[in-house]
Amino acid sequence: MNWMLKSFSQLTTDELYAVLALRNQVFICEQQCAYQDLDGVDQDTLHLFAKGDDNQQIIAYARLLPQGIAFKEASIGRVIVAQNRRGSGIAHQLIKEAIATTCRQFNTNKIKIMAQAYLVSFYQSHGFVIDSEIYLEDNIPHIDMVLEQTA
Incomplete structure (x- = not known):
């Protein structure tokens, strides 16, 4: 699989449209969650x-956030993963690539995420540990999780 990494200004119009359409x-x-996806953060990620x-x-x-945007840690x-590609292992490839790229691009070994609660075991399988109680974000149960890479 060929992964692409771009800043907001590097995205073509078609790529930006495809990203926003998928989100x-x-x-x-799918999740029937009326929320403001365009949150003013995309330009800085x-x-x-x-x-x-x-x-x-x-x-x-995946959107990769530098330190200080969502948390003091990178995120x-x-x-x-597009619905027609789920169950093929792409999600595992995606999160592995996202972790490696986040650590490399933001010169960090610590990543904090807001995970949907039903995905806890998925993220745990990639080294994340629970860092909060479950809370509602846009009426969906979430939990903060942290990954600290060791050298």
């Missing part, structure tokens, strides 16, 4: 994604 499909339509065989559809995506958010 809308998953977070708003890195966008990690892979395209499908047609080189048009984005099939996996990974908006983690998505």
Whole structure:
């Protein structure tokens, strides 16, 4: 799988549209969560994604946030795999790539995330540990998790 990493200004118009369409499909339509996805943070983050065989559809995506935006630590958010690609292992590839890229790009060994509670075991399988009680974010149960890489 060919991963692409771009800043907001490096995204083409078509890539930006595809990212926002995928986020809308998953977070708003599938999860039936009416929330403001365009939160003013995209311009200050890195966008990690892979395209499908047609080189048009984005099939996996994560937003990488430097320290001081979501938390004092670097963070990974908006983690998505397109519905037609789920169950193929792409999510595991995506989070591994997101972790490695976040650590490298932001010169850190610590990442904090706001995970949807039903995904705790997925993130634990990649080394994240629970760092909060469950809380509601946009009416969806979330929990903070932290990963600290050792040298």
